[in-house]
Amino acid sequence: MRLNYFLSETAVNLKRNLLMTIAAISTVAISLLLLGGAQILQLVVANVTSTWEGKVEVSVFLRNDITEGELDDLRSDLAGMQEIETFTYVSKDQAYEAFKKQFADQPELYEVLPKDSLPASFRIGLVDASQAEEVAARVDGSPGIDEVNFGGDIIRRLLQVNTLLRAVTLGMSAVLMVAAAALIANTIRLAIYARREEISIMKLVGATNWFIRIPFMFEGVFAALTGAIVSSIVVLGANELFFSKMGDFLVFLGPVFSFSAWEITKVLLILVGGGVAVGLFGSALALRRFLEV
């Protein structure tokens, strides 16, 4: 009977300020969508890095004047390093052949290239891609080496961009969430104002503070949860209709935009949790400031 009372009071409050409620719900939905976007972005970057990490290799380019002795020393050094899984020697000829193959449809490119212009190199596959930088640094000092490259640079830059993007999205989401909480607080304030007579009589006859507060808290949480559900539906819809079809447009985007059911569920849980938090925060704000009990 109590729950019934609270629910019907909440419904009356919501109906009375329909427009305000809708504004609060939409703000919650938008702020949570940004939060969801940040989560999806995180998943995309995780997919990208895990796809690319397997392909990270350290390339050690050798000077043309490297001696046989230096080459042998280098070979045994590499064989002794635990971080290295495999390494292969690519001679100048092999490098040229590989280049020719890569640009087979653009003969003008390799035709102008002198046959011995590409350096010989070692191609090193790593046990753990994150150690690329370290391995590169260790090899770099050895004699006969011209230059050491590793793909980690791209990943690092990607992670930097991701950190920045995430910070921006999360920041915007936070600002909007505060705005949403303020809107919820204002909606509740209007409801409190509309019911001030009833509230004063409730206090007069000895209704407990929580009994008076709960319908208003429900109102705030309801608005926020509705916003969370709206944003969840958008995220789910985008995943079904858009992300999962990415591979059809551009093959390499397929794996990048494929998320497991659990990953999507986690995003939705974050949205609902964020919504409840915003709702409770907004309600608490309104009750503290506008409901003297």
Next chain:
Amino acid sequence: MIKAKDLVKEYKGTVRALDGITLDIEKGEFIFVVGPSGSGKSTFMKLLTKEEEPTGGEVFVAGKDLSSLPRWRVPYLRRNVGCVFQDFKLLPNKTVFENVAFALEVIGRPKALVQRQVPQILELVGLGEKLDRFPDELSGGEQQRVSIARAFVNRPLILIADEPTGNLDPTTSVGIMRLLDRINRTGTTVVMATHDHAIVDSMRRRVVELESGQIVRDQSRGIYGVGAR
């Protein structure tokens, strides 16, 4: 039932509304608090329900020291103290029945009890036939009866009435006083602030007269006061 000791209430700006009130009210008493406007009657009443906090002194209501009563206990205090006001304070969008039922519902009383007690109490105040009317369909006297029913439906130990007849004509007032007298005879302590001479003189109950926040007279079976006549 009510015990006040050296009660002082100052409002901001050095207005001393109550200036050392010491007063003992026994269980089952009917007491009038009289005095001109601004003498501190309403302030005294507000201290009894902890609607206001005293600046100094102590007040005990129903055995509880209000100054040490935590905020969350205040609602439970108010369940023992019914209140009636000059302006009735009824909810215009609720019927007579709903107005009274509201007082029970919001303190979590079960529905069955509400359904049983509300018609009973409305019968007692003489409104048994008007359960479904709205306040604006009733006369002033009838509205005050609803408000008394609401204050009494929970059987409080104390009933506080602040100028309950202030908006009513003399004939209607007599009816309201009969009702309060009946409630008093059930053992409920009644404290009524008024400046209605005729009522005080005809009832012949204890009279406490306030002037500028001080008790200038405390008389059992008193009248409103010679000077005021």
